Amino acid sequence: xxxxxxxxxxxxxxxxxxxxxxxxxxxxxxxxxxxxxxxxxxxxxxxxxxxxxxxxxxxxxxxx
Amino acid sequence: xxxxxxxxxxxxxxxxxxxxxxxxxxxxxxxxxxxxxxxxxxxxxxxxxxxxxxxxxxxxxxxxxxxxxxxxxxxxxxxxxxxxxxxxxxxxxxxxxxxxxxxxxxxxxxxxxxxxxxxxxxxxxxxxxxxxxxxxxxxxxxxxxxxxxxxxxxxxxxxxxxxxxxxxxxxxxxxxxxxxxxxxxxxxxxxxxxxxxxxxxxxxxxxxxxxxxxxxxxxxxxxxxxxxxxxxxxxxxxxxxxxxxxxxxxxxxxxxxxxxxxxxxxxxxxxxxxxxxxxxxxxxxxxxxxxxxxxxxxxxxxxxxxxxxxxxxxxxxxxxxxxxxxxxxxxxxxxxxxxxxxxxxxxxxxxxxxxxxxxxxxxxxxxxxxxxxxxxxxxxxxxxxxxxxxxxxxx
Numbered sequence: 001x002x003x004x005x006x007x008x009x010x011x012x013x014x015x016x017x018x019x020x021x022x023x024x025x026x027x028x029x030x031x032x033x034x035x036x037x038x039x040x041x042x043x044x045x046x047x048x049x050x051x052x053x054x055x056x057x058x059x060x061x062x063x064x
Numbered sequence: 065x066x067x068x069x070x071x072x073x074x075x076x077x078x079x080x081x082x083x084x085x086x087x088x089x090x091x092x093x094x095x096x097x098x099x100x101x102x103x104x105x106x107x108x109x110x111x112x113x114x115x116x117x118x119x120x121x122x123x124x125x126x127x128x129x130x131x132x133x134x135x136x137x138x139x140x141x142x143x144x145x146x147x148x149x150x151x152x153x154x155x156x157x158x159x160x161x162x163x164x165x166x167x168x169x170x171x172x173x174x175x176x177x178x179x180x181x182x183x184x185x186x187x188x189x190x191x192x193x194x195x196x197x198x199x200x201x202x203x204x205x206x207x208x209x210x211x212x213x214x215x216x217x218x219x220x221x222x223x224x225x226x227x228x229x230x231x232x233x234x235x236x237x238x239x240x241x242x243x244x245x246x247x248x249x250x251x252x253x254x255x256x257x258x259x260x261x262x263x264x265x266x267x268x269x270x271x272x273x274x275x276x277x278x279x280x281x282x283x284x285x286x287x288x289x290x291x292x293x294x295x296x297x298x299x300x301x302x303x304x305x306x307x308x309x310x311x312x313x314x315x316x317x318x319x320x321x322x323x324x325x326x327x328x329x330x331x332x333x334x335x336x337x338x339x340x341x342x343x344x345x346x347x348x349x350x351x352x353x354x355x356x357x358x359x360x361x362x363x364x365x366x367x368x369x370x371x372x373x374x375x376x377x378x379x380x381x382x383x384x385x386x387x388x389x390x391x392x393x394x395x396x397x398x399x400x401x402x403x404x405x406x407x408x409x410x411x412x413x414x415x416x417x418x419x420x421x422x423x424x425x426x427x428x429x430x431x432x433x434x435x436x437x438x439x440x441x442x443x444x445x446x447x448x449x450x451x452x453x454x455x456x457x458x459x
Contacts, residue, residue, distance in 0.1 A: 012390075053366060058108070
């Protein structure tokens with residue numbers, strides 16, 4: 001699984017961090033998404049898919 | 065319970081689309097039909113009052129998914145045809161009739177019809193008066209903003225405040241009016257709404273707040289002003305009415321479903337056997353709060369869709385979200401996790417109000433109910449846990 005984030009679209013909600021904190025973080029200054037792990041392990045795949053599904057800005061894309 | 069052979073989703077915006085995606089993600093292989101009353105493929109609403117209205121985005125950029133991704137969902141999308149009736153009478157098959165005379169049958173129905181903007185009396189008879197709910201609304205308002213000098217925004221809620229900010233940035237002479245004393249006073253309380261009033265004033269928006277609007281005046285069929293309860297008339301070349309929206313449930317009048325400020329649902333977002341509601345239109349029993357609530361925000365649309373898709377497939381979980389909404393006005397990014405009840409006690413727990421970078425915590429009877437970040441998104445999200453913990457202590 002490969003994760004791609006679009007920092008232009010990101011609205012800094014942080015829902016992705018709540019869903020998968022080992023994969024996503026936010027910048028301290030403006031809350032924009034920081035991708036911690038572009039290739040998350042299989043055991044986190046479901047959390048990452050959930051993060052992408054609930055992102056209010058559709059800023060997370062998953063390439064299988 | 066058996067998995068339904070066919071699911072019909074009525075409503076093709078964020079919550080309807082998210083339900084379809086969640087069904088497929090959870091492995092549902094049955095037939096799915098999605099009915100939409102607008103001609104467009106599913107698009108996103110939060111950018112309408114900001115990026116679309118300002119012209120920063122082309123309208124096409126609001127599309128929630130590319131045509132390829134939509135096709136990959138293997139669902140039948142039927143745009144431009146509104147549902148007009150739901151007949152739940154038969155035990156297993158439910159029927160939805162549409163404006164164009166079609167009948168759609170399904171074993172499970174998801175009501176995702178959202179809301180309709182409220183209007184002022186006489187509004188429909190005048191040109192130059194807008195609402196902002198759909199993409200077409202946003203484009204029509206933008207056309208007027210490009211040619212008009214004076215805009216009156218009727219409504220001081222989140223949408224009214226965003227529109228005022230966008231119009232001001234486009235260089236219009238903007239007046240915001242409404243019954244509350246400050247922008248978003250009902251949503252964020254006196255401290256933050258006071259700061260918003262300062263911000264809008266600094267940016268040159270004229271605030272005529274704390275006064276009700278009684279109507280519109282027109283000349284030659286076009287709006288000329290907005291009449292206030294004080295007797296004053298605010299001159300306007302264009303006006304936008306952002307006084308809230310009502311759940312779009314008229315089409316369900318004869319369905320036998322309980323309608324009361326939305327489609328009333330149990331804690332699983334079920335309105336009746338095989339019938340679910342999702343998004344702005346759904347008023348469900350929140351077990352943590354012990355009452356019916358309805359949320360009008362973008363995040364709820366997708367989050368609730370995950371639960372509804374699961375419920376259709378036999379999962380049995382109550383819907384217990386921590387509500388979240390955000391608004392961007394000028395350089396202010398405001399984010400709210402949880403609830404900010406009227407009269408809540410507010411403390412600034414991070415940052416500094418005078419620097420316009422802070423997190424405020426809201427408590428009701430000593431219990432944390434919500435946090436608000438002003439240009440501190442990450443710090444606000446970290447404080448969200450206090451809302452979760454306080455809610456868990458109640459359950």
